[in-house]
Amino acid sequence: MPRDTNPNFMAGVPELMILRLLQQRSMYGYELVQAIRLQTGDVISVGEGGVYTVLHALEREGALSSRRKAVEGRSRVYYSLTARGLRRYRDLADTWTVLAGAIQSVIGRAGDASTT
Amino acid sequence: MPRPLEDVREQLLRAGISPRYARRYVREMREHLADLTERELASGLGAEEAGERAMAIMGGDAVLTQTVIDRGAPRSFAARAPWATLAVLPVMLLMAVIVANAFLTMHLLHAVRGSRPLQVPESYRELFSIMSFVVSYLLAALLAVGCLAVALRQRLASGWLWVGLIVLSVVSGILGFHQHVIAPEGGPHGVTQYSVAAIVYLHGRASLAATVGVALVHAGVLFAMAATAYRALRTRLIPGQA
Numbered sequence: 419m420p421r422d423t424n425p426n427f428m429a430g431v432p433e434l435m436i437l438r439l440l441q442q443r444s445m446y447g448y449e450l451v452q453a454i455r456l457q458t459g460d461v462i463s464v465g466e467g468g469v470y471t472v473l474h475a476l477e478r479e480g481a482l483s484s485r486r487k488a489v490e491g492r493s494r495v496y497y498s499l500t501a502r503g504l505r506r507y508r509d510l511a512d513t514w515t516v517l518a519g520a521i522q523s524v525i526g527r528a529g530d531a532s533t534t
Numbered sequence: 535m536p537r538p539l540e541d542v543r544e545q546l547l548r549a550g551i552s553p554r555y556a557r558r559y560v561r562e563m564r565e566h567l568a569d570l571t572e573r574e575l576a577s578g579l580g581a582e583e584a585g586e587r588a589m590a591i592m593g594g595d596a597v598l599t600q601t602v603i604d605r606g607a608p609r610s611f612a613a614r615a616p617w618a619t620l621a622v623l624p625v626m627l628l629m630a631v632i633v634a635n636a637f638l639t640m641h642l643l644h645a646v647r648g649s650r651p652l653q654v655p656e657s658y659r660e661l662f663s664i665m666s667f668v669v670s671y672l673l674a675a676l677l678a679v680g681c682l683a684v685a686l687r688q689r690l691a692s693g694w695l696w697v698g699l700i701v702l703s704v705v706s707g708i709l710g711f712h713q714h715v716i717a718p719e720g721g722p723h724g725v726t727q728y729s730v731a732a733i734v735y736l737h738g739r740a741s742l743a744a745t746v747g748v749a750l751v752h753a754g755v756l757f758a759m760a761a762t763a764y765r766a767l768r769t770r771l772i773p774g775q776a
Contacts, residue, residue, distance in 0.1 A: 447562055448569040466570070466591060467598040470562050471605040474555070478608070495562055 432464040432472050434514060437499065437507035440482065446494040447473060473497055481506050536773075538589070539563050544773055545599040547689040550613030559602060567592060612688045619684060621698035624677040625705055632709055635669045671752070674706030678760045686767055695764065703756040707749030 435454050439445060445453065447469050454464055464472070476482045481503030484495050499507070539560050546556040570588035579587060592598060612619040639662055646658050678699055685695045 448566045466566060467593060467601040470559055471602055471607060494565055
């Protein structure tokens with residue numbers, strides 16, 4: 419069962435997830451939505467329509483490239499990470515790692531204080 | 535029966551989203567819808583139910599449209615500046631072509647005429663007449679067709695279209711490029727005069743009254759044709775305009 423996510427915490431998350439997944443291989447929109455659901459255990463969902471707006475914006479900024487390919491009789495647009503996209507992914511991942519560590523340390527201390 | 539997500543495309547165009555982007559987004563969403571429908575069919579639902587369920591998962595037309603608008607999808611230049619697209623640029627283009635035509639015909643004349651100005655080949659005179667006709671009468675009609683196409687394709691409000699068509703019609707009816715080879719008086723060389731001025735010359739002089747008359751008729755005919763075409767095409771091409 420998908421959990422509700424607080425939109426305030428979600429800024430930049432779809433972009434980070436998409437860049438990370440595309441770092442591994444080229445994917446199309448539907449595939450990305452399913453992969454994010456699967457890998458986050460349904461905790462994070464980017465939205466069926468929203469994924470394309472993020473993909474297109476990243477492509478406009480040069481972080482992604484796209485190519486239409488026919489696979490098993492179906493024509494789909496596959497997105498790939500560019501060198502600029504890789505740099506962007508690393509920056510975002512670093513930021514998130516630092517942020518998550520900082521939040522975790524505060525939550526950890528609060529937890530310690532409540533048990534004493 | 536309309537294709538799925540046709541209403542999304544229509545609403546995006548009306549919101550000023552670039553037609554190319556709207557087409558691309560809807561095309562990818564249709565492919566996404568097909569994947570979702572396939573998944574629902576595989577889970578055992580019937581065709582109709584699978585289609586409805588897939589559309590419900592996507593959120594429906596209104597949600598998809600709003601998602602694109604909220605996330606800052608590119609807006610077309612025509613939607614951001616309809617005054618420039620439909621009124622200023624066509625008139626500037628018309629004037630630029632009139633001037634370019636003037637320079638071209640001047641250079642051509644120097645290349646083809648003999649040592650004396652009056653020796654202008656007949657073929658040049660014919661070419662000059664054709665080019666003048668095209669620039670003065672056909673070009674404005676072509677620009678008007680271009681304005682109609684942009685306004686319809688991008689679902690623009692018609693206000694600036696009417697302004698643009700009127701200005702275009704009047705300017706194209708008034709301005710023309712003229713070339714006069716004046717016979718020599720007492721000397722071996724004649725003079726060639728050029729001007730961009732009132733389009734109608736009577737007895738060798740620009741006639742303001744005749745020019746205004748021609749301009750009004752020209753503008754009236756062009757405007758009436760464009761307005762009729764616009765109304766007919768809008769009813770035919772844009773849903774909900776019948």
